[in-house]
Amino acid sequence: GQQLNQSPQSMFIQEGEDVSMNCTSSSIFNTWLWYKQDPGEGPVLLIALYKAGELTSNGRLTAQFGITRKDSFLNISASIPSDVGIYFCDGGSQGNLIFGKGTKLSVKP
């Protein structure tokens, strides 16, 4: 079945640093979605990507749809304490929906 691998599993960074995380798959996807989950809350959609090579920004967040359609990247610039949470990727696939296991971000003030 389809597998989504998120990297890194966790990150501990200093406030103000930039963050990069990625999601890779053995399968091709037509959509890549990035979500953020605050502790005890439901995930919230951050960015949706629909075309290979697409680069989309949402404030300090930038995500890219990989050219091979098997990966996606999320960057956060100038991190702040409220960026803390778990970031999930989703291939938006039909059938057995699979989310990556998430990247847990901790920010030290």
Next chain:
Amino acid sequence: DSGVTQTPKHLITATGQRVTLRCSPRSGDLSVYWYQQSLDQGLQFLIQYYNGEERAKGNILERFSAQQFPDLHSELNLSSLELGDSALYFCASSVSGPGEQYFGPGTRLTVT
């Protein structure tokens, strides 16, 4: 506020019992998804309904069942509960098929 509502917010029950979790999707959304999230785990897809019909099934136990009603709200039924069923259960909705999903606040189930 995603527009997806879930009730109850918290539920504490004993092993062997049966509970029902309820979800109302965003206005206009036809698909409803259920996910289970255990402590420090990712989101495990359970089941999807589209306009009242089951569309996709994930790792849903036979003790669990769901349905989507004509008004599009959905219920997840969990029976013969075990300690390991303690988790956050999220409902999400989307306009049609998989794609941008909007998650509810979740129901925290504790089985004692």
